Amino acid sequence: QMVIDTPIAFLETPEQVRALDETEWRSRIARSRSDGNTRVVAVAPDGTWVGSMSAFLSDGDPPYVIDPRPGARRANLVGVFIDPDWRGDAGVADALLSEIAEWARGEHLSELYLHVGEANVRARRYYQKRGFQETGVVAAIPEQPGVGEIEMVRAL
Secondary structure (H helix, E strand, C coil), rough: CCHHHHHHHHHCCCCHHHHCCHHHHHHHHHCCCCCCCCCEEEECCCCCCCEEEEEEHHHHHCCCCCCCCCEEEEEEEEEEEECHHHHCCHHHHHHHHHHHHHHHHCCCEEEEEEECCCCCHHHHHHHHHHHEEEEEEEEECCCCCEEECCCCCCCC
């Protein structure tokens, strides 16, 4: 549902996601639970999964950008999705972001980075209201030729 709802926010097309087999899905789940990675989810009272965010550590730029620059260890927010029925004032995104920030602080980091598509105005506005600032870096992503991803950072 995430890729179908907001295709500009993910590095895969709905067709690519549908083609993934169970082994790949299990690998992704295992990766999100390994050292240097985290995933948090929001579950509604009826048990429905209504949101998720992931983060991982990298030394410098994350590996998904073209020509990543080496640098200091950092936390990267990725895989953000909130079910459309739970967006806005429900507080789901803020609760998940708070958990990710707490994880990054636990990793002894003082900043949280992310990349957001230039065309994803709603997400950029959300992040700006939560203290993220554009770094001036616009990254190219191999899976999205011609589409820039704006790097943003927030102090924790």
